[in-house]
Amino acid sequence: MAVKLEAKGVCVEYYQPRTENRLLAVDDVTLHVMDGEFVSIVGPSGCGKTTFLGVVDGLIPASTGRILIDGKLVTGPGRDRAVVFQDASLLPWRTVLGNVLYGLECQGINSRQARERARHFVEMVGLQGFEHHYPHELSGGMQQRVNLARALVVDPEILLMDEPFAALDAQTREVMQEELLDIWRRAKKTVLFVTHQIGEAIYLSDRVIVFTARPGRVKDTVPVEIERPRKLAVKRDPRFLKLEDQVWELIETEVKKTMLTDRSVRSLPTDAQRDAGT
Amino acid sequence: MSEEAWRAAEGASRLRTFYAKHDALLIGIGTVLVFLLGWETAARSGVVNPLFTSAPTRIVRAGYRLWAEGDLWRHIQVSGTEFLAGYLMAIGVAIPLGLAVGWYKRLYFCLAPFIDALNAVPRVALLPLIVIWFGIGIWSKIVVVFLGAVIPLLINTFSGVKITEVRFLKVARSFGASELRIFWTVVLPGTVPFIFTGLKYAAGRALLGVVVGELYAATAGIGYLITVAGSSFQTDTVFVGILSITIAGVLSVELLNRLERRFDRWRPDARSRP
Amino acid sequence: MPSARGFYLENERAVLGMATVAFVLVVWEGLTRGWWLWRIEPIFLSAPTAIARTAVQLFATGEIWADLGVSGLEFLLGFVTAVVAGIALGLAAGWHRQTAFALGPFFSALNATPRVALLPLIIMWVGIGIWSKVLVVFLGAVVPVYLNAVAGVRTADPRLLTVARSFGSSTPRVFWAVVLPGAVPFLLTGLRLGVGRAMVGIVVGELYAATAGVGFMITVAGATFQTDKVFVGVILIALAGGLMIESLTRIERRVETWRVKVGAAA
Ligand SMILES: Nc1ncnc2c1ncn2[C@@H]1O[C@H](COP(=O)(O)OP(=O)(O)OP(=O)(O)O)[C@@H](O)[C@H]1O
């Protein structure tokens, strides 16, 4: 198997003009994803996962380092990648179908087949009958499913998924996880999947990459050597539980770090934070 | 309790629920009726001089007469033409310019001083200049209507573009949308509600322009009708003119509200704000 | 040592703005002096230098002060009464439904009519002295002040009201302690809109029929083709309006930061 995606020494620094602060969000991340591999990233909130996905998609320029796909340098968004955004970010003036079609339209595809394809994916995420609803008429979980369909419909080689199931109820989430694995297996996609749920990460992935607290670095990589296809019952398998413990221990210290710094920040609010908070 | 008393009580309670349900309308209509009746009575009994104050029935009669003679319609046509021409020109300039100024930061930096300056001047103060430049015919009114309407529409369109949500831009960029497509699918739809607010506000300014322009220097139009009638103490006619303007204002806002609702189905709170 | 490019990037807005303004002023001046292909009579267009000269002269001779004084007085009388009446009626209508129902139709009608259309009537009733202008300023400003005051009271958070009531606050206390502070930003918005309407009222009132005032000066100057003087008047009006709006915006910002601080401390 070939390496599909490679990140080499990626650093991202945000510049806040208002406070003239530089904030290091991602620090020297080097990792790779094989062709057809399913890799998850877990890490404490605010550690730079979304930022890193943005760099991989080409939306955010890396301050240093680079992203290679099939050995070629990434300079901007491309058809080979699609993002399932953390906040659904559906265009409020488009219906469900219009939103799912949007990616295809952007690529200049607007045929009858395109509409059929969009309809198919709307059905796949269980939203048949809601094709002509506007986003504000949908629940948070339904919006998130449209978001997923919008990324899947353009048939990308690499799916970049930013907590796609976080807003779903437990049952729907499990159904969607099954669907995702199914698509992944059939269409041979490469997936980079961000989640806060350790169980979800292990259940879905070939490898779980743990990020440190901000600035995000690769703390460790945990391979998941559980044979596929995995049944739901696998979540009670001793191997699964052991992996869960292992990942949780890695993250725990990091989460504690962010909580501590957050509290120290809260007791001494700066003007900027006060502005931002209200 | 006797049957009759019971009936009466029931009737009274029904009346009370009817009142509770429609109190806004009832109180509103009530006060307006009292006001009109008071006005009419005062004028008829000679408490006030109807030559100065007119009276509701006199106004209705004058309105009917002016309409039947075709005078009113002639003035409405002139004012309407001025309004429409100036307003449409303002739309033609303000929306494209507002979009451009919102999108290209440098263009905004160049034009900001002029937009701010024009915004600070009540445009009607420019009338003496406009009359020098365009004469007292219909064009001076069209220009003042245009100037009145163009600024609020421009500023609203501009603000709409400014607050385009970054996350939508990210989605579009991620799918590789061209700048042009981003503009049509993300920037413009998000700006539409702002454009409508601007259109409504601009309609008010345009109406003001028509009236003031015609009060100041004109040969026809509703404003002209009012001035002439005012200086010859035809108070009834003055009121007819004012009422026509009010009706025009209400109608144009109502029309725009309707139009807005057709564009607005995707919004969670389609309730338009003033 | 900052480079020229760095300086430009830091102050892009100011640099570009000033450059365009300077460009337009030079073109304008040149048009009336025949620097470009054709020349426009200064009597039609005036010119930046001519306007500046006239302004200096008007202030130096003190000629302008009388007009400014009259306009200022009209504005002050009309605006202050409008603010008092608009806020009083607006608060009452916002708090007490029936009052709102009774006043509603009148303010809606007034709002739909450009108040300057009433000028011929007003002149008939109170003459062409300052009182006609005071009245038209009042009518112009009172509507936005009233409408915003009503909106301000109505947006009082019902939860806050319940909390205050459950602590046994009396109605007047709830009004003063909870409703009024919440309405302040709305009142200020009303004032800001009111200033704009009042300026329109002054100008149009004086254009239409007056014996003194900046608007009157503009009319006379316009009728006698003293274009420079017209421009001076227009600029003065813009400055006065801009100044008032700016100070109200400052106050608004003050009030907003105060609200933020309260929110952060709680
Ligand atoms: N546009 C921005 N400008 C400045 N700072 C930013 C910006 N976006 C994110 N950050 C900062 O970068 C850090 C990483 O943010 P990011 O959104 O990547 O975190 P995350 O790991 O996705 O968090 P979560 O799990 O809560 O979604 C945060 O501390 C955040 O404050």
Ligand SMILES: [Mg+2]
């Ligand atoms: Mg995130």
